[in-house]
Amino acid sequence: MKFIVDGMLGKLTRWLRMLGHNVKYSNKLDDAKLITIAKKERRILLTRDLELYQQAIAKGLDAFYLEGTTEAERLAFLARRFKIELEINMEKSRCPKCNTRVKPIPKEKVINKIEKNTFSNYNEFWECPKCEKIYWQGAHWARIRNTLDTAKKT
Ligand SMILES: [Zn+2]
Numbered sequence: 001m002k003f004i005v006d007g008m009l010g011k012l013t014r015w016l017r018m019l020g021h022n023v024k025y026s027n028k029l030d031d032a033k034l035i036t037i038a039k040k041e042r043r044i045l046l047t048r049d050l051e052l053y054q055q056a057i058a059k060g061l062d063a064f065y066l067e068g069t070t071e072a073e074r075l076a077f078l079a080r081r082f083k084i085e086l087e088i089n090m091e092k093s094r095c096p097k098c099n100t101r102v103k104p105i106p107k108e109k110v111i112n113k114i115e116k117n118t119f120s121n122y123n124e125f126w127e128c129p130k131c132e133k134i135y136w137q138g139a140h141w142a143r144i145r146n147t148l149d150t151a152k153k154t
Contacts, residue, residue: 001082004034004043006052009066012074017099018144019084020092024099035059044082072147076154086148095128095135102126102135110134 005013007027016023024043031052038045038061045056045063056063064081068074079086093102105127111119113134126135 001084002041002043004038004041004045006034006045006047006049008048009046011071012046012066012078014096015071015075015147016078016084017094017096018088019086020089020094021084022094022099031055035061038063046078072150073154075148075151079151086151088144088148090126093126095131095133097133098128098131100128100130102128105134 002022002024003016004024005016007025007029010025010027013023013025022043024037024041029037031049034045034047034052035056037043038056039059045053045061046066047053047056047063048066050065053063053065064078066074066077068077075084075086078084090102090104094100095102103126105125107119107123107125110125110127113132114125114136118136118138122136122138124136127133128135
């Protein structure tokens with residue numbers, strides 16, 4: 001799905017990108033810009049700003065006023081509203097930093113790009129073709145799964 005989010009939802013942006021969604025985010029866009037882009041690019045507007053939400057709805061846009069305080073709660077609301085699957089599939093996953101689809105990269109090619117320990121502990125790696133960041137399902141992965149599991153139960 002294609003979203004645009006307001007400047008308060010940077011964390012959620014990263015989650016949605018990891019889950020494979022195309023999310024536009026910048027904390028430099030004002031309300032008018034957010035609405036224009038949402039309309040032009042047919043993006044669903046996610047916001048924590050009630051006034052912006054009401055403006056968007058009045059203009060006929062698809063918008064969602066996001067409640068919840070934790071990432072798990074917010075993901076749960078989104079999953080329910082847009083039938084988003086709370087599973088990360090690396091084939092669809094996007095770079096949390098820049099929204100580009102990540103691609104698998106052979107282990108031998110990341111040897112100079114990551115720490116030695118990481119290299120010896122993991123075998124599967126992905127690279128963002130745009131910002132060249134390398135990803136792997138490391139120790140932080142347990143926390144990611146945990147948040148998604150919590151969201152599923154919320
Ligand atoms: Zn990237």
